[in-house]
Structures are given as C-alpha cells and as structure tokens.
Amino acid sequence: MSWLQDPVTIQCLYIVAFALFIYGLMGLTGPRTAVRGNMLAAVGMAIAILATALTPGMGNWWLILLGVVLGTAIGIPAARKVKMTAMPQMVALFNGVGGGAVALVAWVEFRQTHGFAGEPAHVSIATLFAALIGSVSFWGSNVAFGKLQEILPGRPISVGRLQQPLNLLLLVLGVACGVAVVAGGTSEWLMIGILVSSALLGLMVVLPIGGADMPVVISLLNALTGLSAAATGIALDNTALIVAGMIVGASGTILTNLMAKAMNRSIPAIVAGGFGGTGGPSSSGPTDKIVRQTSASDAAIQMSYARQVVVVPGYGMAVAQAQHAVREMAKELESKGVAVYYAIHPVAGRMPGHMNVLLAEADVPYEHLKEMDEINGEFSRTDVALVIGANDVTNPAAHTDPGSPIYGMPILNVNESKSVIVLKRSMSPGFAGVDNDLYYDPRTSMLFGDAKKSVSAVVEELRAL
Amino acid sequence: MSWLQDPVTIQCLYIVAFALFIYGLMGLTGPRTAVRGNMLAAVGMAIAILATALTPGMGNWWLILLGVVLGTAIGIPAARKVKMTAMPQMVALFNGVGGGAVALVAWVEFRQTHGFAGEPAHVSIATLFAALIGSVSFWGSNVAFGKLQEILPGRPISVGRLQQPLNLLLLVLGVACGVAVVAGGTSEWLMIGILVSSALLGLMVVLPIGGADMPVVISLLNALTGLSAAATGIALDNTALIVAGMIVGASGTILTNLMAKAMNRSIPAIVAGGFGGTGGPSSSGPTDKIVRQTSASDAAIQMSYARQVVVVPGYGMAVAQAQHAVREMAKELESKGVAVYYAIHPVAGRMPGHMNVLLAEADVPYEHLKEMDEINGEFSRTDVALVIGANDVTNPAAHTDPGSPIYGMPILNVNESKSVIVLKRSMSPGFAGVDNDLYYDPRTSMLFGDAKKSVSAVVEELRAL
Amino acid sequence: MLVQNLAILVLAGFVGFAVISKVPNTLHTPLMSGTNAIHGIVLLGALIVLGLGATGTLDQILLVIAIAFGTINVVGGFLVTDRMLGMFKAKEPRE
Amino acid sequence: MLVQNLAILVLAGFVGFAVISKVPNTLHTPLMSGTNAIHGIVLLGALIVLGLGATGTLDQILLVIAIAFGTINVVGGFLVTDRMLGMFKAKEPRE
Amino acid sequence: MADTQNIVVGVPRESAPGERRVALVPRVVGRLRSAGLNIVVEPGAGGGALMSDWLYEEAGATLGDPWACDVVVKVAAPTDEEIGRLKPGSVLIGFLGTNVADALATRDVHGLAMEAIPRISRAQAMDALSSQSSVAGYLAALLGAQHLTRFYPMLTTAAGTVPPAKVLVLGAGVAGLQALATARRLGAQTTGYDVRPEVAEQVRSVGAKWLDLGIEAVGDGGYARALTDEERAEQLKRLNEAVIGYDVVITTAQVPGRKAPVLVTEDSVTAMRAGSVVVDLAGESGGNCELSVPGEAVVRHDVTIVAPLNLPAAMPESASELYSRNVQALLELLIADGRLKLDFDDEIIASACVTRRS
Amino acid sequence: MADTQNIVVGVPRESAPGERRVALVPRVVGRLRSAGLNIVVEPGAGGGALMSDWLYEEAGATLGDPWACDVVVKVAAPTDEEIGRLKPGSVLIGFLGTNVADALATRDVHGLAMEAIPRISRAQAMDALSSQSSVAGYLAALLGAQHLTRFYPMLTTAAGTVPPAKVLVLGAGVAGLQALATARRLGAQTTGYDVRPEVAEQVRSVGAKWLDLGIEAVGDGGYARALTDEERAEQLKRLNEAVIGYDVVITTAQVPGRKAPVLVTEDSVTAMRAGSVVVDLAGESGGNCELSVPGEAVVRHDVTIVAPLNLPAAMPESASELYSRNVQALLELLIADGRLKLDFDDEIIASACVTRRS
Numbered sequence A, B: 001m002s003w004l005q006d007p008v009t010i011q012c013l014y015i016v017a018f019a020l021f022i023y024g025l026m027g028l029t030g031p032r033t034a035v036r037g038n039m040l041a042a043v044g045m046a047i048a049i050l051a052t053a054l055t056p057g058m059g060n061w062w063l064i065l066l067g068v069v070l071g072t073a074i075g076i077p078a079a080r081k082v083k084m085t086a087m088p089q090m091v092a093l094f095n096g097v098g099g100g101a102v103a104l105v106a107w108v109e110f111r112q113t114h115g116f117a118g119e120p121a122h123v124s125i126a127t128l129f130a131a132l133i134g135s136v137s138f139w140g141s142n143v144a145f146g147k148l149q150e151i152l153p154g155r156p157i158s159v160g161r162l163q164q165p166l167n168l169l170l171l172v173l174g175v176a177c178g179v180a181v182v183a184g185g186t187s188e189w190l191m192i193g194i195l196v197s198s199a200l201l202g203l204m205v206v207l208p209i210g211g212a213d214m215p216v217v218i219s220l221l222n223a224l225t226g227l228s229a230a231a232t233g234i235a236l237d238n239t240a241l242i243v244a245g246m247i248v249g250a251s252g253t254i255l256t257n258l259m260a261k262a263m264n265r266s267i268p269a270i271v272a273g274g275f276g277g278t279g280g281p282s283s284s285g286p287t288d289k290i291v292r293q294t295s296a297s298d299a300a301i302q303m304s305y306a307r308q309v310v311v312v313p314g315y316g317m318a319v320a321q322a323q324h325a326v327r328e329m330a331k332e333l334e335s336k337g338v339a340v341y342y343a344i345h346p347v348a349g350r351m352p353g354h355m356n357v358l359l360a361e362a363d364v365p366y367e368h369l370k371e372m373d374e375i376n377g378e379f380s381r382t383d384v385a386l387v388i389g390a391n392d393v394t395n396p397a398a399h400t401d402p403g404s405p406i407y408g409m410p411i412l413n414v415n416e417s418k419s420v421i422v423l424k425r426s427m428s429p430g431f432a433g434v435d436n437d438l439y440y441d442p443r444t445s446m447l448f449g450d451a452k453k454s455v456s457a458v459v460e461e462l463r464a465l
Numbered sequence C, D: 001m002l003v004q005n006l007a008i009l010v011l012a013g014f015v016g017f018a019v020i021s022k023v024p025n026t027l028h029t030p031l032m033s034g035t036n037a038i039h040g041i042v043l044l045g046a047l048i049v050l051g052l053g054a055t056g057t058l059d060q061i062l063l064v065i066a067i068a069f070g071t072i073n074v075v076g077g078f079l080v081t082d083r084m085l086g087m088f089k090a091k092e093p094r095e
Numbered sequence E, F: 001m002a003d004t005q006n007i008v009v010g011v012p013r014e015s016a017p018g019e020r021r022v023a024l025v026p027r028v029v030g031r032l033r034s035a036g037l038n039i040v041v042e043p044g045a046g047g048g049a050l051m052s053d054w055l056y057e058e059a060g061a062t063l064g065d066p067w068a069c070d071v072v073v074k075v076a077a078p079t080d081e082e083i084g085r086l087k088p089g090s091v092l093i094g095f096l097g098t099n100v101a102d103a104l105a106t107r108d109v110h111g112l113a114m115e116a117i118p119r120i121s122r123a124q125a126m127d128a129l130s131s132q133s134s135v136a137g138y139l140a141a142l143l144g145a146q147h148l149t150r151f152y153p154m155l156t157t158a159a160g161t162v163p164p165a166k167v168l169v170l171g172a173g174v175a176g177l178q179a180l181a182t183a184r185r186l187g188a189q190t191t192g193y194d195v196r197p198e199v200a201e202q203v204r205s206v207g208a209k210w211l212d213l214g215i216e217a218v219g220d221g222g223y224a225r226a227l228t229d230e231e232r233a234e235q236l237k238r239l240n241e242a243v244i245g246y247d248v249v250i251t252t253a254q255v256p257g258r259k260a261p262v263l264v265t266e267d268s269v270t271a272m273r274a275g276s277v278v279v280d281l282a283g284e285s286g287g288n289c290e291l292s293v294p295g296e297a298v299v300r301h302d303v304t305i306v307a308p309l310n311l312p313a314a315m316p317e318s319a320s321e322l323y324s325r326n327v328q329a330l331l332e333l334l335i336a337d338g339r340l341k342l343d344f345d346d347e348i349i350a351s352a353c354v355t356r357r358s
C-alpha cells in the first residue's frame, strides 16, 4: 500500500484537521461559540480532504470529480431548501448516506483484496465491523427520515412478539458471515450476507419506534456512523478517520444520553421499543390543535437573547409562591442586558392587588410593574412574553368569542409579542374554566410544571449560559 | 533499539494506564470523586511501571531496585509526615525531583548516543528540550520549596534592574548550546552548558517571586515538568510518557490559569515579578496576628460538608441588603441536608428587630431564627458559623477585656464552633470601633467583599457542587 | 502501527467524552448535526480507495456512489448545521 | 512513527484541556498534586534507559538517581494527594 | 362621545353619618368630562375625603344641585327626602340596599344597585363590592394591629424577643384575603379559614396557613351557603378550640341575604389571651362575634372586640377613587351613541336594576 | 440569690392619665421571683395593659401597697402625693424626668431615672429609651396608615391602580428607623432624613432612600446637636421643598434637653396633597410640626396632623414587657450578694441616679 510512504506533511495536515474538529466541537456546545465552532469544523474538513488529494499516487480524478459533483449537487440544495421544521429528518438523511458510504467502501475493500487475502486480521475485522454498522446506520436512518417526513407512517410498526427473536437472528447472521470471512472465507456472498442482514436489522430496529423518540434514535445512529468511520480509519490506517470517527462516536453517545434525559426517556427503553416495547407517540391535546413544549434551558436561551422580556404573572405564580424565583430570574436577565418588565393585569390572582403584594415581597421595584394599558402597547416590541401561571388574563377569547364567560374582559395582549412562553402545570383551564387558544398559537411554547420549579430551573440555565 | 519490537500487550497496557490517568484526572476535578480519581491514577501508574518491567531485554535489575528502594524510602516518610500546612512545598519538592529525573535521563541519553550521533533530529530536539525544561523545573521547584519551608527568605530576592537581561542571557545560552548539538556538536560541554544555564534560569526566575504567589508558580513548574516528560516520551517513542506528560502539561496550564484567577493575579504579572516586577507578599494585618482568607468556593464546600451551619447576621448584612441571597444560600444548603439556623443577637444591626425585619422580608421561617440564649449552647455542636457582616456581637473582648467599651455585653459565642467564616469588606471595626480577636482565631477564615456579592458567589459554588 | 492507532482511538474517545459536558437543550440538535457533518470524513476513505486505483466497473461505480454519499454528508451536514445555528447568529448589539 | 506520536501528543493535549473545566478552589492544590504524581511517569524513561543496558559508572549512577527521583515523585505524589483529599473522605452519613 | 354634553351627572354630598366617601373623585370627574359628560357636584361633596370643592372645579365639574341631574351617583342609599328631589326619568346609582326600590319606582327613577352587579368577568371593573372589600380587609388588619396590645412582627431586641402575633382570618373572601396579605406583610403569622374548600389554595397563595375544620358549604356564584344547624354546631365547636391560640381574629364571613353566621362565641373570647383582638367585619349584618357591638370597640374578658361599621369610609380617598372607577365603568355601559340607554338585555344592567322587578 | 428574700419590689398602678403601661409584667415578675425577690403589686396595676391581677398572683406576686417596698418600679414620674408614700431609704426606678429629684432627696429616696442610663454597650439591656422608641416608631407608621385617606401599598385592581404611598421620616433615630422599616413592610416607598450623616447607611439598611439636604449636625453620645440659626433656616427652606411630594411625614427629631426643632412649617403643610398625614412623635417636647396640637389629631389645610403623646402606651403589653426587661436588667445591677447596693462607681448607676447630684 503505497500511501504508507506519504510525506509527513499530509499527516500533519490531518492533525491540524482533527484539531480543528475538536476545537469546533467544543465551540458547538455553547450558544455564543456554536456558529464559529461549526465553521472551524468545516475548515478542518476542507484541510483533511485537501491532504488526501495531495496523497502521492492519487488517480481516477474524473470519477472522483463525478462523485463529488453529484454529492454537491444533491447536498447543497437539500440543505438550503429544507424547512426549519424538517431539519431533524434532513440530519437523519445525511447521517444515513454517511453510513452508506462506509458500507460501500468496506464492500469494495473486500472485493479489491479478494476477501482480505493476505491482510492482517485487524484490517478485516475493522472493515467488516464498518460494513455492518454502516449498513445498519444507512437503513435505520432512512427509516427515520421516512417517518419524520411522513413518507412512512409515524406510528410504531412492528411484527409483534416475533420482533425480538427476529432482530437477534439478523444480528447473529451478520456476525456469523463476518466470522467466516475473518476465518478465511473469501466468497463475496458472505460480504453480501453481512450487508443484507444488517440492512434488515436497521429497518427492523427503527420501524417500531414512535416519532417522538426519533431525535434520540437519529443521534444514536449518528454515533454509530462515527464508530464505523473510526473502524474504516483503522482498516485504512488513516489518523484523520480514526480521530474524527471516534470523537463523533464518543460525543454522539454522550449527546444521545443527554437528549434522552432531556426528554425523560431512557435509551434502553427507546431501543426496547424497537424490540416490541411501547414507544409512546408524541402527546398532543384532546383536540387536533398542536401544543409546543419547551424546556427550561431553551426558555433560558430564548430569553437571554431577547432585548425585552415581559413577565406576566398570574394566580399560578401565587399558588407556587414563585415570586422570589421570578425576581432572581429577572436579575439574571438584567445582568445580561435584557430589559424585564412585569405586566400586572387588574384581576390577576384572586384578590385585588394580589400580584402587587407578592412582587413587593420579592422586592421587585415598583417602576418595573406596568399596568395593563401601559404594557399592552409594548408587547409588539417584546421578544418574549413569559406567562407565569396566568391564564384567563391572557385569553384572546375575551376579545374574539362573544359566547365566552370572559368576553368583554380586557386582557394582556401577550400574543402580539414575538414569542410566548407559558409556565403552568397542565393544560387545565383557569378561574373562568375556559380553554385558552393562546396555548395553541404557533408562537407559544409551554413549559409544564410547578411555576417555582420551572422558574428556578430557568435561573440555573441562565447562570450556566 | 530493541524495545521497538515489544509485544502488543505492553503497548496495550500503556493504553490502559493512560486511560486510567485520564479517568482519574476527571475524578480529581470534583469533590465527590476526587479520592477515587487519585486511586485510579495510581493504579494506572502501577500498570505502566509493570508494563515497562515486562519489556524484553530489561536488565540492570539490581541498580533499578536500588533506585526504587531509595526513592520509596525517601518518598513515603516525606509524604506521610509532612504537616497539612506544609503540603504545597512538598508538592514543589516532588515536582522538582520529577524534573530532575527528566534532566538526568536526557543527559545520559546524550552520553549513551555520543551526542545523538546517527539519531533522527526529532530525538535530539525532544531530548534537549526535556533537559532544558527539566532542569529549570528542578531548580525552580527547589527554590519554591526553600521559600515556603522558610529555609530561604520568603520575600522576593532579586538582583534589581539586571534581572531581566540576565534571565534572557541564560535562556539564549541554553538554547544556543542546544542548537549546536542538533547541528552536530558532540562535546559534552554543550550538554552541561544547557543543564547549567537552565539551572541558573530556574533559580533566577523563582527567587524574586513572593511567597503568596508560590502556589501558582509551583503549578506552572508542574505543567512544565509534564511537558518535559512528554518530550522524553517522543525521544524514547513511548506512548505512556507522551500521553501522561502531555495531559499534565495541558491540564497544568489550565489549572495554573484557574489558580491565578482565583487569587486575582495574572500569570504574566507573577512571572514578570520574577523579572523585576512586584510580587506583593501575603497580606497580613497591621499587627503580627495572622488572618486567614478563604474563597467563596472553599466556603461553599466547607458548608456543604457540614452537618449544622449557623448564620450570624449583623449590620453588614443590612447594609449590603444581602437577606435574599442569604435565604437562597440556606435553601441550597438545606437541600444538601445541612441544618441551617440563624443566630439573632439582641442588638445586631442598628435598631431593635433590625435582623427580624430583613429576614422576614426574605421569607426566612420564624422557627429558624434563634435567640442568643437558645443558640449559644448550640455553637459547640456547629460545624460552621457563618458571620455575615456582624462584628461587635461576636467580639470575645466583651467577655475578656474589661477595658473594652463593649465589656459586659452578651455576645454570640461563635468561636466555640468548629470553624468560623466571616464575611465583611475589610478588617475595619464595627459600631463600637474595637478590633475583633475572633478574626485572628486559627479556626476563623475571612471572606472579604460586599456581603451580598460574597453570599451570591457562595450560592453559585453550592449549585456547582 | 496498530497499537498506536489504538492509542489514538482511545484518546479520541476521551476527547469526545470530555468535550460534551453540559449542553443546553436548544443546542442538542445543532450539535448532533455538527457531529454528523464531521463523520462525513468517511469521504476520505472512499477517495483513498478510488484514488489509489480501485479497478473494475462495479467497484468504481460503488465508489463513485460512496464519494457522492460522503460529499452529501459533509456539504449538507455543515450547511444544515449552520442554518440551524441561525438563531444564535442574528444577534444585534443590545443597548 | 513520529507523526503518529505527534497525533497522540495533540490529542492528549486536548484531553488535558477538556478535562479541567470548572474546579472548585479547594481542589486546586490536590489537583495540582495529582497531576504532579502523574508526571512521575518519567520514572519509565529512567527505567528503560537503565534497563535496556546503559553502561558506564557515571551514567549508571545518574540513572539510579533519576530512578530514585522518579520514584519519589510517583510514590510521594500519590500519597500526599490522598492525604490532602482526606477532607473529602471523612464524610459520615448525614441524618 | 362629544355629543353626550346633554347628559348631566350629579354627585351629591353623602348624608349618612360617618360616610366620608364620595361617589366620584376629581380625577374620575376629569375623565368623564373628557368623555363628554357634564358633572354637577354638590358643594362639600368631597369634604369627608378631604377633597375640596376647587379640586372638583379644577377637574371641570360645576358646583350646584346634583339631584336634578340625569344620572345621580351616590355611595350610600338615599334618604326619602333625597329621593324626593330626584328628577323623574333619571337614573340613580349607588349601594341602594333593599329598602328604596319602591320609593324610586314611584318617582319613576331607575335605581342601579352597585351591590347587585353580577360577579362575572366582564363586570369586574364595576364590582364595587370587591373594591370596597379590599379596602376593608386592609384596614381590618391595621385595626387589629392598632388595638392589639402587642407587636405584630417578631422583634429581637436588647430587652428580649417579642414573638410574632398570630392572626386568624375567618372567611377568606376578598376582604379576608386582603387582611391575610396585609397582616403577613407586617410580620404576623397568618392563618385563614373558610367554608369553601377551594379557598384553601387562595389562602396559601397569600402566604398564610389553611385551617381545615372539615366543613364544606359551597353556595351559588362563588358565595358560601348557610350552614345547617348541625354543621353550625360542629363548626362552632371546632372553631372554639382553634381560635384560642390566636392574638388577632378577623372575621369577614357573610352569606348573601342572611344574618352573618356566629363564628366567635363568648366562650372563645373568654379563652383567648388577655390583650387579644377580634375584628368583626360583619358588624353590619349582625356580626360574626357574639360580643360585637356594631360600630364600637369594646373590651370583654380582657379582649378587645372591634366591630367597625362602614370600614371603607375610614380610608375615604382610596375607597372613593376605586368606587368612582367602578361607577365610571358602569356609566360607560349605560351610555351608547351619546345617549343614556338602559339595555335590559344586558345581564349586568338587568341584575343591577332594583326598580324594574318591582 | 435565695437570701434576697428580704428585698421587696413594689409595682404601683400608674396614675398618669392615659398611661396604660406597667413597670413589671407578670412574666418578668415570675423571673424576679425565681431570682428570690418579693414582689408587691398594687391591685389593678396591669389593668391598662389588660393584664389582670390574678395573672400577677399566678406569677408569684402579692397584691398590696407597693409604696412601702424597698424598691418601687414605675413607668412615669410619681406625683408629689406618691413620693410622700415612699419609704425612706428606698429606691425609685422609672422615667423620672427633671422635676422630682429634690422631693425624692428630701425623703431620702434614691431615684434612678431610666432615661438617664448611658447608651453604652453594656447598658443596652436597660435602655428603655430605645425599647420604647421601637414601639413608638412601629405605631407611628401604623398611625400614618390609619389617618392617611389612601393606601400605603400599591394595588392593581379591576378598578384601577393605586400608587404606593410615599413616606418620609425626619429624624432617623431608633423610632425613625423602626417607622421606616414598618412603613416599607406595608408597601410604602420610604425615605429617611437626619442631620447625622452616618445615619444615611442605616436608613438604606432598612430599604429606604436617603434624603440628602447637605446639613450635618453631630452632637455628643450619638445624639444630634442643635442647629445654628443659619443652618436651621437653610434646613427649613430645603425641607419645605422636599416634603411636598410625600403622603406621610413622620417626624421624630429630638435634641436632648431642648425643645424639638421645627421641621414642618405651616407652609409645607399647605403645600402637601390633601389627605396627607403628618405624624409628629416629638409632640411631648413641643413638636416638629408648627401646627401640631400635642395629644390630638387635627386637620389643617386638608392635611391630618397627629401628635400623639406617650405613644408607647398605646401598645401597652409589648411596651410594658420590654420596659420590664429593662427594669429587670437594672435591678440585677443593683443587687449584689443578696443585698441592695447602689455602687456609684458604676457608670450606669452614677449617671442614672438623679438624687445624688442634688
């Protein structure tokens, strides 16, 4: 293999490349540095590709060009045109083709070396591992894409109680073919056996998983693709591949864990879903209307990047006795240069002046309390309206629905602000007992839970930013 | 070099060893995992040594044994007997001998290869780098040890305005000798030139640094020793050395930075001190009595490991309006299972009931407020008494000094608790205008700064634990 | 050779673990997408195998596909990540 | 060989950087001491050079000293760290 | 609304003894003026609330006879003599009570009773019961502090520690909640009790504890129903025990249209610590305490029992201001297209009108 | 201390009009009993504070003639008649004022004046001026709330928003600080003013703003000195401007041994908003407000001016309890080895004794 004799420069370029990957990845973990992190990683990739192109003895330039042009022609428009809401499936697709590339390279390797004749064991093992994982990733990702894109039905599809034994069988089959190859088998059917059984395995594992768990599954497949890339690197003795692949494998695993935790799911439970367990579908209200949930950290980021946040307290803040936490949150935001006001509705709470008493207890300066008439003009200039345990006083039905018991009551026009975050424990109605359409507004997201706990969680996230 | 042909197992053992180092280091960054982290790193070290011993062709066993026995005989008692207060100089000493070992190995390498005749350039460069840095580290660390152990005078010693040019000269001399060797020079005097000039450099840089900055300097030298070890690893093509050395080099650099930041010093400023700048000595009161300073994070750790904390608020808490932050801190501690009480002295503050009003505003439950008579019996059972802006009401002179204007006033016996942390802005006295001996008690440590800022910092540290 | 690659593998794993500690939820998807783009490095494998003279039409076709796949992964990955991160970019200075 | 060692060096550096993020002040000294013990690994260098047949009395004396130094660094380093960490060990259960 | 100039609103001086409130304050007069109404204020109308005539004039009102106006706004119910001065076809607004409907109808005057406005969301701005109850609740907590021979807040001083006072509020409606919140601000330890169980959460939401006696009596429209005899006996028994530990007991329990229930018996008072206080806000409807003397503060068994009448009148400016805004909101409902028009299809007007039923 | 049985302490019933306090409360009687003293209480002594005789008996006191005892403890200064009943050689403790020294000396009675105890750290437990000032400050804030025709706290309600009241305290000594803290608890926006500049920090430490008029007058022993005529004119000019914006002005300014300085002039009052309140705690020494009528609440220019006399007596139990503890601390200083002994080398006793100088 001639590329072993490559000049030190190429290897050094590889080192530079993976250093950029790592540095970029570090950046991607913080909101302030994420954009630059992604850029740096992209530069690293360019350097790695350049270094490879420099490798003495490279040929087949036209074919290479063909592939690159093809890939670019497909990749760029796909990435450019996809809607923001369709991002997750796009990531799934990109991940899938990566896995596919790994599997294909492994297959060709097998063919070129006539079944790894004369190659050391670690080369064949690594290549076969790459083939198996790459293939699982390819097909699994495609199913995930199909489900999210609603080409395939989003609900779990499973063959029932046979699921688990079947999956196991496929895995054993693939591994058996691999063992046969390492033991000296050179028949291409063995290789095809690996590819096919792992393809089926990828399909079978992902099909029974519900749409809500898809992001976690995609992340898992992403980590797997990383591992398969690292295996390819071992086989080809290519440092850049090893490092980049392994970093993705490791960080992807951690990330999968974090995502599952943030969604209150466990990875085994999700994958077990693929083995016949229950993969609960994404919860939505009794009606068809869609409710968007958010998390404390998302709320924290959203607010910390806002210029003006208006807090709308209501009876729920009083019940949760969240006033001190709210004040703390406001202080954190103010220290980040965000302007924070409190919109006090005349009948928020359950007694005249209820909000005043509580906010005064928490030492909120009187100047920050805004009366309804004063603040209603401000909402259109507000980036985030944070509704804390208020309900009726924000209900647009008071304006729009003459049949509603609250029709005619003046309300806080929170729905005029750029986005609304509502903190309450459930979808249950407030004092007047009527549903609130605000919660189904596309600009609204809900942070469910006790107001004090939620606000405290937001405070912690703000501090961590 | 025969060890190139070593079996894969030895290399794998090295990998296991450095994996343990890394894992152990991760543990060392958290209070909960630190002890285990250190153990794991030690196990890693044992594995690395074992692997080396397994290397085929090893000989000179008696000499090796001699060295090991010597080292053990000196190291164990030294580590066992040293007083807790003398730990930093002990670390300096251990670091120094590490650097010394590197320098010696480099010297021998030079002699064995007759000036690196026939060795590739990277081997000679790495070895000479190791020699230079190792020697600086050895002599610098010894000076640091001498200063802290008070063998050498603690105050900065410098040769005045010549310091900087002299240091530069020494560095240039050492590097010049190195260049000569790499260029083909084989005279041992060149090597000795490197060792001697870097030894002088080490002495000259550390001598002018004041005692207060020593911990930072030791950490810096520690990082340098790590780098020299990594260089040795490159020269000897030994993975374990490369990885372990480099990790220490990198983490040591970060750590040095953190330490300097925590002490509000900048590394350049400290080292510049060594180049003739000002290395302020550790501040102590106008008298000879010693005041111990602490940091928010130390206070946080101390309290989070306590069973009972008694908060002693005073006028300073009122001035800082720190009551809300105090309440928050108590909540954090309580969530960690620490019992928190408030000791309210009858005349704390400037008006009757001053503390009551403030703590009630912060929603401290009345049951947690303890009167003086009630709490004074509790202090002996208290792990940490946290004195927040109180002064006269804790002054033992009220009991002991009949000449004091506060003689005869009842006080809170905070000095009976296991440790006392005092939050105030300076050493200035309180209402009565008298000095407080409590602050010089060996069990007392001071956290200087505005009470609200200090308490908020403690809260953040508690959250981070 | 192999053992040094192993050392590299282990170290890279630690880097991966250590780098991702506390990531805000909002960054989960961009981060996933970013790492996804990085494993587009498999493109290198395909380039090397084809560039260093894979023969046979089937093999060449497979490799061209692999290169196309890898390119999609790299190009699409970074672009999509960048778009997702748009919300962190559009930060006007605050008064 | 060299370049792979370089790769390892760079990776190890990243590990070192990434591992130390937020360390409470109280742990600064123990952590310094712990890393100090780890660079006691230089002992290996001395062992190898002596073990694999360094000749000459001066060289051997120097190496014995180096081994003793390295051993002190390792043994003393870990022990002292452990003692410093005593405060985190003596944790009785809280009621 | 510029063509509403022809509508004239009259603001008489309140004649009821001790009534210091006024139906419209100068600030609201100004607002109504700019909405196009003419306001006639009786000289001295704002005197009780320390608002002089020239403040009214400054706000655009004219001084004169208010009784001849199209709309007459009052706080308390008018006397017969006053009713006699009303212009036929005019509208009278105020707390009218149950006795004036016939007289008004005879004179062909529409009477709109503020207390009869339904407590629906849309009518909250006109809800004078709530606004005046707020004032009463706040003042009740202060009255307790004033008559108690002890401190509300805990105080640690060189002369020893004073423990915080314990305040119990019986009946946690609007006034009760406000009393709880106010007493807590002053540092008292507060507890609330009511027969409507949903109030428990509201009591906690103002930082007070909830006293659970296990008796529930939910009536219509958010009000309590009267208890059965058995329940009443049971309640009294348990309250007798509970009340003893408190320094201040504030009672606000009302059942619409009935005599106020007795919650604090003589036995309870006897058992309370000397120097304690009972503030009985239900004095007007007979009192929640057996020993109350409406309108007076008496000491019985070393306990001070205060049963103020018309407490909101003790803070006349704020009470009047809130009341004026309630009146303003109602006026806005009455005037359409610049003309005064009582739309009896509107639930609010239909319920509030006392003369239409008769 | 078991052999102190022979010392008898007498607690008379206060004879001054409106004085509801008592020099020893039952709880402190109990403590003194267990320290071995005998206590004789005049029947009805605790009546004003609503503490009945049997509470005293329960605590171990006997009812009888208190004037014949070894030590007589009072709150207010005794009348000539009362002085005549004192046993020669006995000790009288109380707020004695400046007029009784001669009469006491004639009867060979040692008079210890509570108000003359030096304000040194060791004497804090006996500092009745401070303890009674605390009570006064707290009550002054409540008095303001009660007389103000508006709310202290901000209140956003369906009937509009009530802004918070602004409270200004002139003279931020013990009473002033307490008034600031109490008013703030109730939701008012508070500001403090004093001539001693070091008080600024203390004012801020109770959450109030500091009004800086640029006049400093620090006297001895932590008290203020009297201002020069120029300073006084300058102060009044600046205060006149400052006072206008406030709803409640509480004045506590005193200069020891002099008439209280005038801080609020008639002009200021005229300029204040109608319905505002001035609470003048310096009524006893002439008042800080020109229009004060000591002991009364008067309305002038639509502003209520309250100048209570002996405000602590309005919260008799707490005031008496704190005072009793002060007395207890002083008694402990007087009794050594079971015998009553006035050690005139002790700074506290020397300063407090009014009969020794004469």
Ligand SMILES: NC(=O)c1ccc[n+]([C@@H]2O[C@H](COP(=O)([O-])OP(=O)(O)OC[C@H]3O[C@@H](n4cnc5c(N)ncnc54)[C@H](OP(=O)(O)O)[C@@H]3O)[C@@H](O)[C@H]2O)c1
Pocket (backbone or CB within 6 Å): A313, A314, A315, A316, A317, A319, A320, A346, A347, A348, A349, A350, A351, A352, A353, A354, A388, A389, A390, A391, A392, A393, A394, A423, A424, A425, A426, A427, A428, A429, A430, A431, A432, A449, A450, A451, A452, E121, E124, E130
């Ligand atoms: N102010 C007055 O004088 C007065 C008097 C009487 C009636 N009212 C009426 O009360 C209503 C006031 O409106 P509002 O918006 O303040 O309150 P609301 O409409 O009653 O809504 C309160 C919301 O808070 C949520 N909540 C309750 N406890 C919570 C907790 N611990 N953590 C988080 N959320 C919690 C509830 O949702 P979940 O259960 O899903 O958490 C509920 O939807 C109006 O309808 C008004 O007419 C007012």
Ligand SMILES: NC(=O)c1ccc[n+]([C@@H]2O[C@H](COP(=O)([O-])OP(=O)(O)OC[C@H]3O[C@@H](n4cnc5c(N)ncnc54)[C@H](OP(=O)(O)O)[C@@H]3O)[C@@H](O)[C@H]2O)c1
Pocket (backbone or CB within 6 Å): B313, B314, B315, B316, B317, B319, B320, B346, B347, B348, B349, B350, B351, B352, B353, B354, B388, B389, B390, B391, B392, B393, B394, B423, B424, B425, B426, B427, B428, B429, B430, B431, B432, B449, B450, B451, B452, F121, F124, F130
């Ligand atoms: N309670 C009463 O009724 C009353 C009335 C009058 C007088 N006094 C007297 O006041 C004293 C009360 O004792 P105390 O212990 O409460 O207070 P203190 O003895 O006056 O001490 C207060 C301490 O707080 C510190 N401090 C001030 N501002 C601070 C800030 N922003 N952050 C942190 N620390 C701050 C000061 O030290 P730094 O400057 O170094 O920060 C000062 O030493 C007693 O002597 C008592 O006799 C009490």
Ligand SMILES: NC(=O)c1ccc[n+]([C@@H]2O[C@H](COP(=O)([O-])OP(=O)(O)OC[C@H]3O[C@@H](n4cnc5c(N)ncnc54)[C@H](O)[C@@H]3O)[C@@H](O)[C@H]2O)c1
Pocket (backbone or CB within 6 Å): A350, E119, E120, E121, E124, E127, E129, E130, E133, E170, E171, E172, E173, E174, E175, E176, E193, E194, E195, E196, E199, E221, E222, E223, E224, E225, E227, E252, E253, E254, E255, E256, E261, E263
């Ligand atoms: N819809 C609205 O916007 C609106 C507006 C104002 C008030 N309200 C509601 O109306 C309700 C009544 O308010 P209110 O203050 O005028 O009531 P109220 O004055 O009639 O009675 C006061 C309280 O006494 C309680 N009570 C009656 N009998 C009792 C007994 N035997 N023992 C103990 N407590 C007893 C009642 O439950 C009530 O809470 C409140 O719950 C309030 O929330 C609603």
Ligand SMILES: NC(=O)c1ccc[n+]([C@@H]2O[C@H](COP(=O)([O-])OP(=O)(O)OC[C@H]3O[C@@H](n4cnc5c(N)ncnc54)[C@H](O)[C@@H]3O)[C@@H](O)[C@H]2O)c1
Pocket (backbone or CB within 6 Å): B350, F119, F120, F121, F124, F127, F129, F130, F133, F170, F171, F172, F173, F174, F175, F176, F193, F194, F195, F196, F199, F221, F222, F223, F224, F225, F227, F252, F253, F254, F255, F256, F261, F263
């Ligand atoms: N050492 C102790 O332990 C101790 C105990 C209690 C009080 N003190 C101190 O004694 C001081 C006096 O307390 P007090 O309340 O009895 O004082 P006070 O009753 O004599 O006077 C009240 C306040 O009025 C102020 N004043 C006087 N003339 C004024 C003017 N022209 N304009 C504005 N303000 C004027 C005074 O400065 C004082 O603050 C306080 O500072 C207090 O801290 C000390």
